[in-house]
Structure formats: structure tokens, C-alpha cells
Amino acid sequence: MPLRILSALVLILLPCGDTCPEDLTVIEYGHAVLINCSSTNSPQNHKKIIIITLQTPLSNFVLLEKPKAVNMFPISDEKHWVEGTEYELQCNISEVAPVQNLTVRWYKDKVLIKTHSFTNTTKSPPSESSILKFRSNRTDHGAEVQCEAQLDFRPCGPRLPPFLSSTPFYISDPPDIANKTTEVHFVEEDSSVTLSCEADSLPPPNFNWTRDGVYMHEYTNNLTITKVNTNASYTCIASNYLGNVTKKILVYQRKNATTTPIVVITPADSPRNGTLLSFTLVSNCSLTLTPAKLVVKIEDPASVNCSTSNTDVDIIGWEVTQGGVTKANKSSVSWSVQKLNDFLPTPPKCYVTLGSGTQCEKSLHITVYKLPDNVSVSASPDAVMTEGKEHQLMCYISNVAPAQNLTVIWFQENKRVMEEKYSNSTLTPITVHSFFNVTAKREYNGTRFHCKAELHLGSDEQKIVPNVTSYSYTAIVNCKFSIQLLSADGNPPPVVHWFYQGKRINVSQPLSRNHTGEYTAELFNKLGRESTSINITIEYVPFFDCETHHEVRENDKLSSGCEPKGIPTPTITWLKDGKVFAPSHWTKDDSGKYVLRAENKYGTVDHTLYVDVQFVPKFKQGNERKEGNPDPRIQWKYTTAANVDVTPEGRQKTILITGATSTNAGVYICIATNNVGSVTRSVTLQIRVSYIIVVAVTLSVILLIIIIIFILCDPRKRGQYNFVPDHANDANDASGIPMTSKSNGVEA
CATH class of the missing domain: 2.60.40.10 (Immunoglobulins)
Structure with missing residues (x-):
């Protein structure tokens, strides 16, 4: 084989009898590689091919460039991220090749949350980036986010170690008090009481207190009052740089009371509204709530009716912190809210006061739920399974509440294969994960797995269980293919050799997508030889x-x-x-x-x-503007003149005629052309003379003609005359001078 030099690739080739292996070889830019090639005709005749400074792609070789750097940073400039706000993280991978073998994985606290693959077929090392969008939650405070970039050449080549970049992120949120309802404390005279204000925020809140509107020098969340001897209203203020929240606490002094007073919120027409009354509570309650338990989706409306079977009703009402109360009749009252936006609402309480001075009350149990923002299935950590090995699938359920009512069901195709129930007592939205272990079998290749998140809320009126189902995850199982399609019989037992494209193959080697075609089996023993052929099709997942x-x-x-x-x-x-x-x-x-x-x-x-x-270009109606893709080229055809100019205006061309005369009259044709076609539009220009000018000129011509005619047609004799008075021939005229006519100074 002759010596070849391909760009920066130097090959030293020595003959070795047979062709070299066709396995894919992955080589790093600028690195040397050594390939051994042996002849089947002479096992001792080992030859070598030496490839050095490989920088140009060659058949059966893939040139790789490890990332120069993997950097992760937030796209926004905030140092602290506010809870509930959507942010973006960007992961930059510098100078990596080949990009089509690059996979970027995002982890949060080592849990895979996103996988990003690339389809760029550029051979030279470009820089790529991946973006992760997420909505911040206080449960994520301090979590570590990790970006992992990895080159993977399987199944034909190696899988390189990943390159990582990670950072913790910190969530900020304004103070929040779980129970904002006004508290009422009845304290015996000269006794002590401790008021508690539990607020949560990031960063932690500062606390202040007021007593009847006057600030106190108290800066903790607990306020101890010694020797209560008067009624007072206290307000706790929790604040940080994002805002503040308040909670009101009423303290009432009680002097040897035999009944239990309580502050209530009643319908507007009730005589009790806003007053402090005394009555006796009874345990035998005659109130009925419809429904008995309320299950409502966050930010949905809700309503409950409260009624009593007693006839001696003085007052019936609700103690509530939100919504409105509607009194239907003397023994029935309804509470409703247009939008329930609190996962921990203060339970509304319905009460009835009877004419005997006794009161009955009943609290409403409310369950506020939220369906997950997202339910998805992914493989952890590999997207490709290997036959015979155990793999783990993860169901990611984000922002669901309440978790204690959550059930996750796994399906293989349409068969239910696992169910997991949660007991987390958190009532606000959280993100949970469910894992399903599966041992890969070759028949699982192409099998679809999905998970369903269901909320079993325990309501008697819940006929449909709220649920969200993930998209299907399609399993890809790598397994060894072997050619075992032939049963041979003979004595002595025959030897079987398989051939593909005229070359003998090792039947224990895996077959790739490029090995589809006709295979020939040759069988022989000392008594004879036979052969047969078979077509084998290798099926595989789609790719672009x-x-x-x-x-x-x-x-x-x-x-x-x-x-x-x-x-x-x-x-x-x-x-x-x-x-x-x-x-x-x-x-x-x-x-x-x-x-x-x-x-x-x-x-x-x-x-x-x-x-x-x-x-094709098109003229827009009503003007000479044109549109087309690609942008059209504009040309005007017209009779040239010194006072006509064509001026470009962006993609348009405009004809400008200065001091138009009759010589500019005619047809002007606009032609718009691109590589798809052309279109024309013509404009006819007519020069119009002013009516007043035409009339003036016409009258002037007529007047001139009249003057000429008058001059030419005058009948009087031409010449010079001397005139004398009429009495010249009078006898009394002494002059006696006769009149003489002359023409041109000559006597006539």
C-alpha cells in the first residue's frame, strides 16, 4: 500500500495480507494511536499501522475533543432568589467534539432532573450550552445544582468520564405566619401569659411588638406579659428586606367568670357583631354542615352551608377569616369564598346561640389540594439499559399537595406493576420522587413505562380521583445478538462457518445497525459441504x-x-x-x-x-410597498429625463419627478424579483394643465386675433391731413385760404 499524507494526518502503512478490523476507534485530537493488524494466512506475520497527530476525521475513526471547561451560572444577576419566581441556569461547555455524542445532565442534590442531547454534526470543536428553567421553592434552599457534560460513543466506543460544574443556590422569601388568625387569650386577673408569634422567612425575620398601637421595646417572637390587669390589643410584626407580616393577639382580663366568653365574627345584621358577650358552651351540638368536609383545589371557589334543627334560635353565624357569609333564614347560614388561596386555612367555625343563652359550635375540616406541575419518568443514571442488569426508573412529581394523600402507580405498557403511598404530613406543595427497579430483558426493548400521581383525598363526594399521568418512557435495551438460526445434522457433526459480504464473521460478536443484509452459512465434514443463506434485519431506534x-x-x-x-x-x-x-x-x-x-x-x-x-414578491394593496421571501430586488422601467431620480428607501425604490412637464407623461413599470419569481405593476402618469391658465391663454389669443383683424380691415385713406375751421369758405373770412390735402408730404 502506498504512503499517504492526509492534511495533518501521517500514516505509515505496511502490508499485512488481510484487511484491518472495522471496529470504531475514538482518538483525541493531536494524540497518537497504534493499530495492530495480523494476517490470517500467517499468524506470525504481524504488521503495524502507526497513526500520529490525528487531527482530521478518517473512516472508522472518531476524533474527540474533551471540553476545555464546563461552567454554570445564573442568567439573571440576583444573588438571592425569591421563592415562587422562575429562574434560568446556563451550563456552557467550551470546545467539545463531536457534539452529537455529547449529553448534558442536570442534577439537584444528585437527583437527575433534566437530560439534554445535541444533534449538531459539526466535526470541529464548537461550544455548546444547556439551559435549566426552574421555579424556586423554599424547600430548595441550600440545594446543590450540578451540570454534567459527558461524551458517550456507546455501543461502538467508550463512555468518557463526565465533566462537572456545581453550585448551591439560596432562596429568599418574605416572612410568613402560618396562622394569621387573630388570637384571643382570656387570662385570670394578675396572672401571666406568653404570646407567641411564629414566622418563617429567608433570611430570618426581625420581630417588633405594639400594644394598643404603641411600639414596645421587644424584639423576640415571644412576648411575656406579667400580672394582666386590663384588656389590651397586641400586634406582632415580622419583617425582612422583602416585606413584613402582622398578627393580632387580644388579651382579655377575666374576673372569676363562670361562663366562657369568645370573640366571634357574625353576619352583618347580627346584634352580636363586634361585641364581647357571655354564654355557656354545650357539647351536644345540633348543627349540620353541608358538605361535612370540604375538599377544594387551590385557588378554586368554595362554599358550605350551616343549619340547625333547633327552633329557639337567637343568632346563627360563622367565625371566618376570609370570604363572606350569607344568611338564608333564621336557622341556616352559608359561608363562601371566591378563591381559596391558602394551603393552611383557619378552619371556619359555625355557631348558633339559643334563646336559653347556650351556644353550640362546629368547625369545618378543609383539605386544600394541588395537582403536580409536572410528572415525568427518566432513567437514573443511564438512558440505555443492558440485558440482565438491574436499572432504576424515577418518577418525578413536582409541587404536589398534600403529600400524605399521594399515591404513585407504575405501569409497564398498560399493566400495573407497582404502587407507592406517601405519609409525609406536609400540607404545602413539595416535590417527591418514586423509584421503580427493573431487571432488563431483551424483550423489554421498546417497552413503554409510565407513572401516575393520584390524590386520594378521602371525601365522600369525591367521585373522580385527581391525577396526572406522565409521558411514556421507552426502554432501550442493549443485548448481544447471536446467529443461531441454523440447526445442522451430520455424522461426523458438521462444522458451521458464517460469512457476511464474503468475509467470515465471529458469530459471538454483537451485530450493529450496519450489519443488515444476507448471511451465508457453510456446513462441512469430511464427507461433503453444503451452504445456505438467510437475510437478517437489524432493527433500531430512530435518529436524525x-x-x-x-x-x-x-x-x-x-x-x-x-x-x-x-x-x-x-x-x-x-x-x-x-x-x-x-x-x-x-x-x-x-x-x-x-x-x-x-x-x-x-x-x-x-x-x-x-x-x-x-x-414570489407581492405588491401590498393601496401603495407600492412590496413583500417577498427572499427580499425582492426592485427595478423601475421608464423614459429617462433630467428631472427624474430613483431614490432607495430601505427595501423600496421611489421615483421622484421634480417640476413635472408634459415630457414626463407616460407609463412607469415597477418590477420586483427574487429567486422564486417576479411581479410587475405599472403606473400611468398624465400631466394636467391648470384650467385658469388655459382660459387666460385662450382669451389672450382671441384678443390678439381681434386686434390684428381690426388693423387689416380699416377703410380710411392713409396719409397726412391739415384741418381748417368750417367757416374757412365763409365770405366774411378774410383769410380766404383753401384746404389742401397732402400725401406723404406731396401735394395731392
Whole structure:
């Protein structure tokens, strides 16, 4: 074999009889590699191929560039993140190749929460980034977020160690008091009482107290009052830099009372409203709540009716901290709220006071629930299973409440395979995880797993269990394929050799997607030889190997120029803005970003594609503006003149005629052209003379003609005359001078 030099790649090739192995070899940029090649004709005749300073791709070799750096940082500049606000973290991976073998995984406290793969087929080392969006929660305070970048060449090559970047993040939130309801303390005269104000915030709150509106020099969450001898109103104020919250506590002095007073909130027409009364509480309650227990979704409306069977009713009402009360009649009253937005509401209490001075009361039990924001299944830590090994699937359930009513059910295809119930007593939304262990079998390849989160809230009226189901996770199981399709018989037992494309193969080696084709088995013993052939198809999960930008023309049939590969042939679904997109032809308004989803029984893969719909230029109605894709080139055709200029204005061209005359009259043609086609529009210019000018000129011409005619047609004799008075011939005129006519000074 001759010596070859390919760019910076130097090969020293020595003949070795047979061809070298076709296994994929992964080599780092600038590193040397040594490949041994032996001849089957002569095992002792070992030769070597030496490859040094490999910087250019070669068949069966993949050049890798380990990331120069993996850096993670928040996109916003906040040092402390406010609870309930959405933020973004960005992970930058510098100069890594090949990108299509790169996987970025996001972890929170070592739990996988997102996986990001790349489809960029660029061979040179670019820089890539991955973004994680999340909504901050106080339970995440101090959690460590980790970004992991890893190059994976399996099943044909190695899986390199990951590169990591991690950071803790800290949540800030304003103070919150779990029970904001006004407290009432009845204290014996000269006794002591301790008032408690439990508030939670990040950073921790500062505390202040007021007594009847006057600030006190008390700065702790507990206030001890010694020797109570008067009624007073205390207010606790918890604050940090994000805000403050208050709680009111009433202290009443009690002097040897035989009955139990209580402060109540009643309907507006009740005579008890806002007053401190005395009555006797009884345990035998005649109140009925409908429904008996209230189950309501967060931020939904709610209502409960309270009624009594007693006829001697003085007052009936509700003690509530939110919503409104409607009195239906003397023995029935309803409480309602338009939006219940507290996971720990103060239980409303219905009471009735009878004419005998006794009171009966009953509290309403409220369960406020919230469905998860997201339920998803992922494999931890690998997305690909290996036959015979145990793998763990994780069901991620975010922001669900109350967790003590949560049940997670696992399904393999449509078969229920596991159920897990939770006992966490937290009533506010939390994020939980459920794990399902599965030992991979080759028949599990392409099997779909999903989980369902159900809230069993224990209400008698709950006919439908609130639930959220995850998308299916399709298992990919790596397993060894072996050619064991032939049963041979003979005596002596025959030897079987398998051949593919004319070369003998090792049947114990795994088959890849490139090994689909015809295989030949040769059987022989000392008595004879036989052969047979069989076609083997290697099925595999879909994948895309195409560009991310595609140009089409208006009215073309829907196509991408990007067909996925996979066996069985995958089905394709177009998605735009998360919705299925399925027109028969492209329109000019269809340009934009699309997701192509390819699916077969082994899995699903997405490919992001920007489609640029090109169309012939068009004139917009009412003016000479033009549109087209690509942008059209504009040209005017007209009779040139010194006072006509064409001026560009952005993508438009405008004709400007200064001091238009009749010579500028004519047809002006605008032509808009791009690589799809052209369109024209013509404008006819007519020069109009002012009516007043036309009339003035016409009258002037007529007047001039009249003057000329008058001069030419005058009948009087031309010449010079001398005139004398009429009495010149009078006899009394002494002059006696006769009149003489002359013409041009000559006597006539």
C-alpha cells in the first residue's frame, strides 16, 4: 500500500495480507494511536499501522475533543432568589467534539432532573450550552445544582468520564405566619401569659411588638406579659428586606367568670357583631354542615352551608377569616369564598346561640389540594439499559399537595406493576420522587413505562380521583445478538462457518445497525459441504442526520428534506409551538421553528428544524410597498429625463419627478424579483394643465386675433391731413385760404 499524507494526518502503512478490523476507534485530537493488524494466512506475520497527530476525521475513526471547561451560572444577576419566581441556569461547555455524542445532565442534590442531547454534526470543536428553567421553592434552599457534560460513543466506543460544574443556590422569601388568625387569650386577673408569634422567612425575620398601637421595646417572637390587669390589643410584626407580616393577639382580663366568653365574627345584621358577650358552651351540638368536609383545589371557589334543627334560635353565624357569609333564614347560614388561596386555612367555625343563652359550635375540616406541575419518568443514571442488569426508573412529581394523600402507580405498557403511598404530613406543595427497579430483558426493548400521581383525598363526594399521568418512557435495551438460526445434522457433526459480504464473521460478536443484509452459512465434514443463506434485519431506534435549516417554496407539499433513519421505518409528526402541525401545503406564513418527532417501537427522538418558506414578491394593496421571501430586488422601467431620480428607501425604490412637464407623461413599470419569481405593476402618469391658465391663454389669443383683424380691415385713406375751421369758405373770412390735402408730404 502506498504512503499517504492526509492534511495533518501521517500514516505509515505496511502490508499485512488481510484487511484491518472495522471496529470504531475514538482518538483525541493531536494524540497518537497504534493499530495492530495480523494476517490470517500467517499468524506470525504481524504488521503495524502507526497513526500520529490525528487531527482530521478518517473512516472508522472518531476524533474527540474533551471540553476545555464546563461552567454554570445564573442568567439573571440576583444573588438571592425569591421563592415562587422562575429562574434560568446556563451550563456552557467550551470546545467539545463531536457534539452529537455529547449529553448534558442536570442534577439537584444528585437527583437527575433534566437530560439534554445535541444533534449538531459539526466535526470541529464548537461550544455548546444547556439551559435549566426552574421555579424556586423554599424547600430548595441550600440545594446543590450540578451540570454534567459527558461524551458517550456507546455501543461502538467508550463512555468518557463526565465533566462537572456545581453550585448551591439560596432562596429568599418574605416572612410568613402560618396562622394569621387573630388570637384571643382570656387570662385570670394578675396572672401571666406568653404570646407567641411564629414566622418563617429567608433570611430570618426581625420581630417588633405594639400594644394598643404603641411600639414596645421587644424584639423576640415571644412576648411575656406579667400580672394582666386590663384588656389590651397586641400586634406582632415580622419583617425582612422583602416585606413584613402582622398578627393580632387580644388579651382579655377575666374576673372569676363562670361562663366562657369568645370573640366571634357574625353576619352583618347580627346584634352580636363586634361585641364581647357571655354564654355557656354545650357539647351536644345540633348543627349540620353541608358538605361535612370540604375538599377544594387551590385557588378554586368554595362554599358550605350551616343549619340547625333547633327552633329557639337567637343568632346563627360563622367565625371566618376570609370570604363572606350569607344568611338564608333564621336557622341556616352559608359561608363562601371566591378563591381559596391558602394551603393552611383557619378552619371556619359555625355557631348558633339559643334563646336559653347556650351556644353550640362546629368547625369545618378543609383539605386544600394541588395537582403536580409536572410528572415525568427518566432513567437514573443511564438512558440505555443492558440485558440482565438491574436499572432504576424515577418518577418525578413536582409541587404536589398534600403529600400524605399521594399515591404513585407504575405501569409497564398498560399493566400495573407497582404502587407507592406517601405519609409525609406536609400540607404545602413539595416535590417527591418514586423509584421503580427493573431487571432488563431483551424483550423489554421498546417497552413503554409510565407513572401516575393520584390524590386520594378521602371525601365522600369525591367521585373522580385527581391525577396526572406522565409521558411514556421507552426502554432501550442493549443485548448481544447471536446467529443461531441454523440447526445442522451430520455424522461426523458438521462444522458451521458464517460469512457476511464474503468475509467470515465471529458469530459471538454483537451485530450493529450496519450489519443488515444476507448471511451465508457453510456446513462441512469430511464427507461433503453444503451452504445456505438467510437475510437478517437489524432493527433500531430512530435518529436524525440532517441540517437544522430547510428552504421550501409556497404551495409546495409538506416536506422537511430531513428524513429520520430507523427500522422499523419511523412515523413522523410535525410540531409547532407544542401543537401538531399537519397542512398539506406550505403557505408564506408558515416560516418558523418546528420539531420533527420520529417514532417507532424502539423509541422516540426529536429534531428541531427551522423552515424558511420562500414566495414570489407581492405588491401590498393601496401603495407600492412590496413583500417577498427572499427580499425582492426592485427595478423601475421608464423614459429617462433630467428631472427624474430613483431614490432607495430601505427595501423600496421611489421615483421622484421634480417640476413635472408634459415630457414626463407616460407609463412607469415597477418590477420586483427574487429567486422564486417576479411581479410587475405599472403606473400611468398624465400631466394636467391648470384650467385658469388655459382660459387666460385662450382669451389672450382671441384678443390678439381681434386686434390684428381690426388693423387689416380699416377703410380710411392713409396719409397726412391739415384741418381748417368750417367757416374757412365763409365770405366774411378774410383769410380766404383753401384746404389742401397732402400725401406723404406731396401735394395731392
